Amino acid sequence: MDIRERLYVSTIASDATEIAERYGIGIEIDEFCTASNMEGEKFEFNDHIVRKKMASAHRHILHGPFNELFPAAIDPEARALAYKRFEQTYGLAKRYGISRVVLHSGYVPYVYFKSWFLEQSTEFWKTFMSDKPRDFHIMIENVLEDEPYTLAKLIEAIGDERVRACLDVGHANCSSTLELTEWIRTLGPWLSHVHIHNNYKAYDNHNPLGEGDINMNAVLDGVRHCAPEDVTFAVENLECAGSLVWLAENGWIRGEEHVPYRRIQK
Numbered sequence: 001m002d003i004r005e006r007l008y009v010s011t012i013a014s015d016a017t018e019i020a021e022r023y024g025i026g027i028e029i030d031e032f033c034t035a036s037n038m039e040g041e042k043f044e045f046n047d048h049i050v051r052k053k054m055a056s057a058h059r060h061i062l063h064g065p066f067n068e069l070f071p072a073a074i075d076p077e078a079r080a081l082a083y084k085r086f087e088q089t090y091g092l093a094k095r096y097g098i099s100r101v102v103l104h105s106g107y108v109p110y111v112y113f114k115s116w117f118l119e120q121s122t123e124f125w126k127t128f129m130s131d132k133p134r135d136f137h138i139m140i141e142n143v144l145e146d147e148p149y150t151l152a153k154l155i156e157a158i159g160d161e162r163v164r165a166c167l168d169v170g171h172a173n174c175s176s177t178l179e180l181t182e183w184i185r186t187l188g189p190w191l192s193h194v195h196i197h198n199n200y201k202a203y204d205n206h207n208p209l210g211e212g213d214i215n216m217n218a219v220l221d222g223v224r225h226c227a228p229e230d231v232t233f234a235v236e237n238l239e240c241a242g243s244l245v246w247l248a249e250n251g252w253i254r255g256e257e258h259v260p261y262r263r264i265q266k
Contacts, residue, residue, distance in 0.1 A: 001224055004253040006232040008061055010195075012206070013240040017056035023244055023253070026059030028102070028234040035065035035085045038092060054096065061193070061234065062096065064089035066104040066143075072112055072120035079124065082106065086128060093136070100137045102166050102193060105154070107145050114150050122157040129160055139166035139193045146176045148186040155190040164192030167223075170236070171195075173214050174204045180214065181222050188226030196220075196243075197236040208242040209235070217250055 008026035009016050020027050031046045032038050054060055069082040086103060093101050107117055129138070140163065142151055148167075155165050165187045172183045184191075196219065198212030199205045209216045223231060235243045247253045 001252065002254050003220070003233055006230065007253065008059065008232060008234040009240045010234050010236040011053055013237050015239050015241055017053050019240050019244055020057040025057065026061065027053055027057040028061040028063055029053065030063045032089065032092060033063055033065055034067060035069070035088070038065070038088050050096070060096065060098050062089065062093050062098045062101045064101055064103045069104070070106040070108065071124040072106060072117045083124070083128065090132065090136070099135050100139065102139050102141055104141050104143050105145065105151060107143070107150070109144055109146065118150055118154055118157065121154055125158050125163060126160070129162060132162070134162070137162045137164065137192070139164050141166035141168050141195070143168065143171050144175050147178060148172070148183040152186050152190060165190040166193040166195065167191055168195040169214060169219050170197045170199050170204050170206060173199055173201055180219055184219065184222040184226050191223065191227040191231050194223055194231060194233045195236050196233055206236050206238060208237050208246065210242070210246045220252055
């Protein structure tokens with residue numbers, strides 16, 4: 001199975017553009033994970049960087065902001081802030097011609113009862129997507145969830161083909177005692193995107209794929225059997241070259257082969 005045509009690299013990696021060009025893969029833009037980067041002088045600075053990075057690849061995903069943004073917030077003002085920031089993210093996606101956006105679920109253990117989180121999040125995302133075009137898609141990512149069932153119920157309750165799940169296997173490994181195979185089996189029907197990086201469970205280090213206690217071959221094989229055929233993957237490392245070598249050595253991509261890419265309009 002060659003996943004390269006569905007593979008992205010996160011721009012948190014210092015070598016993201018080099019690797020995207022070398023392997024002909026996509027990039028996932030992470031410069032706006034901090035919401036204030038979408039405004040004023042910070043936006044002008046990051047916009048220049050992002051456009052240069054986008055020119056290195058022919059496929060793009062945008063990762064939206066997540067710090068202090070909670071769709072199920074008990075305080076209406078906090079929920080309104082999340083809505084405002086996600087609307088700004090949609091505006092950015094339009095500006096860059098990107099149709100797929102990753103957004104965090106915002107679940108916080110010991111703060112939200114899961115029943116509250118499910119009810120309030122369903123209402124939030126339905127409202128958010130109600131005025132969005134048919135070709136705009138969001139992928140809701142797990143972070144602090146200790147199980148996959150609530151996120152699966154959320155996607156099912158929203159009932160919108162444009163709203164799918166993003167499984168972050170590193171987050172799941174740190175936050176849950178369940179096997180990753182259970183996460184994949186449960187979220188499989190709703191999976192659109194998978195963040196792949198490794199760790200040793202104690203801390204979310206974003207290690208290269210071969211450095212940690214996650215059996216990454218089992219993860220990729222599980223996704224192959226449980227998720228839709230068009231599911232995509234993003235490598236999330238501070239340096240990603242080692243992970244691409246690992247993917248090639250383990251038969252998930254066929255090594256280096258330049259693929260022409262289309263430069264975006266400035």
